[in-house]
Amino acid sequence: MTALTLAIHDATTMIGRELKHTLRFPLLLVGTIMVPVVMLLLFDYILGGPIGHGLGTAAHGAPYVDFLVPGILLITVAASCGPTAINVNTDMTGGIIDRVRAMAVTRGALLAGHVGGSVVRTLAATIVVTGVALLVGFRPKASVLDWFAVVGIVAAFSFALAWLSAALGLVAKSIAGANGSTLPLQFLLPFLSSTFVPADSMPAGVRWFAADQPFTPVVESLRALLTGAPVDSTADLALAWCAAIAVAGYVWAQVAFRRATR
Amino acid sequence: MNTLTKNPTPNAVSVNGLRKAYGEKAVLDGVDLGIGEGEVFGLLGPNGAGKTTMVRILSTLVQPDAGTARVFGHDLRTEPGAVRSLIGVTGQFSAVDNLLTGEENLFLIGRLLHLAPTERRARAAQLLDRFDLVEAAQRTPATYSGGMKRRLDIAMTLMGRPRLIFLDEPTNGLDPRSRHIMWQIIRDLAADGVSILLTTQYLEEADELADRIAVLDRGRIVAEGTPEELKRRIPGAHIVLRFADAASLDAAARSLREGSRDDTDLVLRVPNDGGIRSLRDVLAQLGDGIAVEDLSIHTPDLDDVFFALTGTLSKEQNQ
Numbered sequence: 001m002t003a004l005t006l007a008i009h010d011a012t013t014m015i016g017r018e019l020k021h022t023l024r025f026p027l028l029l030v031g032t033i034m035v036p037v038v039m040l041l042l043f044d045y046i047l048g049g050p051i052g053h054g055l056g057t058a059a060h061g062a063p064y065v066d067f068l069v070p071g072i073l074l075i076t077v078a079a080s081c082g083p084t085a086i087n088v089n090t091d092m093t094g095g096i097i098d099r100v101r102a103m104a105v106t107r108g109a110l111l112a113g114h115v116g117g118s119v120v121r122t123l124a125a126t127i128v129v130t131g132v133a134l135l136v137g138f139r140p141k142a143s144v145l146d147w148f149a150v151v152g153i154v155a156a157f158s159f160a161l162a163w164l165s166a167a168l169g170l171v172a173k174s175i176a177g178a179n180g181s182t183l184p185l186q187f188l189l190p191f192l193s194s195t196f197v198p199a200d201s202m203p204a205g206v207r208w209f210a211a212d213q214p215f216t217p218v219v220e221s222l223r224a225l226l227t228g229a230p231v232d233s234t235a236d237l238a239l240a241w242c243a244a245i246a247v248a249g250y251v252w253a254q255v256a257f258r259r260a261t262r
Numbered sequence: 263m264n265t266l267t268k269n270p271t272p273n274a275v276s277v278n279g280l281r282k283a284y285g286e287k288a289v290l291d292g293v294d295l296g297i298g299e300g301e302v303f304g305l306l307g308p309n310g311a312g313k314t315t316m317v318r319i320l321s322t323l324v325q326p327d328a329g330t331a332r333v334f335g336h337d338l339r340t341e342p343g344a345v346r347s348l349i350g351v352t353g354q355f356s357a358v359d360n361l362l363t364g365e366e367n368l369f370l371i372g373r374l375l376h377l378a379p380t381e382r383r384a385r386a387a388q389l390l391d392r393f394d395l396v397e398a399a400q401r402t403p404a405t406y407s408g409g410m411k412r413r414l415d416i417a418m419t420l421m422g423r424p425r426l427i428f429l430d431e432p433t434n435g436l437d438p439r440s441r442h443i444m445w446q447i448i449r450d451l452a453a454d455g456v457s458i459l460l461t462t463q464y465l466e467e468a469d470e471l472a473d474r475i476a477v478l479d480r481g482r483i484v485a486e487g488t489p490e491e492l493k494r495r496i497p498g499a500h501i502v503l504r505f506a507d508a509a510s511l512d513a514a515a516r517s518l519r520e521g522s523r524d525d526t527d528l529v530l531r532v533p534n535d536g537g538i539r540s541l542r543d544v545l546a547q548l549g550d551g552i553a554v555e556d557l558s559i560h561t562p563d564l565d566d567v568f569f570a571l572t573g574t575l576s577k578e579q580n581q
Contacts, residue, residue, distance in 0.1 A: 095358075
């Protein structure tokens with residue numbers, strides 16, 4: 001076997017381990033589904049009326065739920081950050097990491113397993129959340145090709161955030177700390193973007209931040225794809241952000257991993 | 263005459279001038295040691311002596327600051343991959359995956375070793391059977407006893423048929439029964455011709471299992487030899503003879519001509535390794551005329567070893 005096939009084999013093994021963990025201990029997956037579902041119901045049924053009236057042209061004439069669901073998908077991706085950081089931190093504090101490191105296993109396989117497992121988990125959660133959204137009246141106008149693009153963007157964003165979460169899990173001193181450090185990713189950044197309301201409806205300082213932070217182009221390209229609006233350059237910007245976050249998260253995770261195992 | 267048998271080269275492990283410091287504290291302060299192929303080598307020392315650091319360096323988990331170390335001729339620094347494919351490590355802390363069943367744990371290791379599926383299954387079944395884990399194979403280690411967890415740990419270490427195994431305090435925290443099972447496992451491994459580096463805090467354990475012992479104290483090897491050689495250097499082994507009256511004590515002290523007497527307790531302490539033959543010698547020297555009230559054997563413990571070798575008590579060094 002060449003180094004590359006070995007690396008793929010080892011990473012696949014560790015992803016398989018991660019997914020088996022999820023099946024044995026599904027509580028974290030349930031959590032990543034519950035958060036977006038509760039937000040969907042809360043924003044659609046309780047807050048949706050007045051928000052929907054104030055939307056203007058932002059939803060391209062569709063009801064608020066069609067504006068909201070792309071944001072809820074983003075929340076689903078962000079909600080996976082906690083479990084990923086927790087799982088990485090748990091592995092670092094247990095003995096299994098030393099066992100794997102003392103074996104002739106590809107160096108990056110352990111973290112690759114966490115990141116790959118996180119992406120698969122997130123996609124599974126996204127499917128469930130999309131199903132709930134359809135039940136509460138979400139009516140997407142996306143073509144088959146658009147759907148592929150949606151899956152691609154969700155996967156890319158999930159991949160990027162998973163590397164960042166892995167790094168946060170590596171530098172955290174405890175499991176609780178690992179979860180806590182991902183809270184800004186899970187809640188603050190989604191709220192300070194056009195996830196629930198358009199960025200240009202916000203106060204000046206926040207608007208500037210919301211318009212330029214990575215969550216906004218991601219949610220806006222998802223929204224354009226799902227509501228059948230023209231996607232234009234916002235998808236390019238979203239993918240550029242995904243690449244930048246993935247590279248930064250990856251480099252940080254490698255440095256943190258080396259420091260943690262010295 | 264074959265010089266190799268007379269002076270075996272340390273094929274499995276050879277370590278020269280190994281140093282490792284964490285901050286200001288030198289954990290290993292110039293360690294040299296060699297382990298022959300098929301040898302069980304005991305690294306004896308108290309907590310904080312540097313035993314675990316030694317194991318972590320030799321198993322490629324930690325880089326030394328200075329010195330060289332080779333495992334079966336492969337340099338740890340330049341060929342860690344080759345070293346990793348030859349070794350197995352069972353650390354002090356459980357290295358099993360608590361969310362996978364016993365069998366799945368072995369399969370995971372088999373996959374990481376790139377074993378073919380049929381070989382993976384066969385090897386796992388064989389190890390589950392060997393370590394008496396067949397019934398527990400489909401359960402997660404959360405339901406296992408300490409001894410079972412340790413046995414699964416060792417089984418995972420053996421999946422890759424390592425030629426050198428590091429066992430870092432393998433009986434730490436086990437009950438006496440599990441400890442004896444573990445000793446038998448280690449003896450069986452040695453009988454298979456596997457080289458073993460065993461660390462322990464207990465002289466008894468090193469004595470029981472090791473062909474050779476090195477005593478590690480504050481990052482230095484302070485003594486090395488076979489268990490017999492080491493015990494001879496320890497003055498702690500003696501028997502205590504108690505007598506009914508001063509006349510018997512006098513008579514005994516005269517016939518034995520060695521040992522220290524305590525006239526208030528009517529006790530005589532005689533250096534003795536406590537073996538049947540040497541006990542019989544002492545009793546023969548006493549003859550039938552001197553009545554011994556009580557006889558007890560005092561075997562040296564780690565504190566005696568440390569007192570003898572370093573002149574300080576190991577308990578003080580822990581602080």
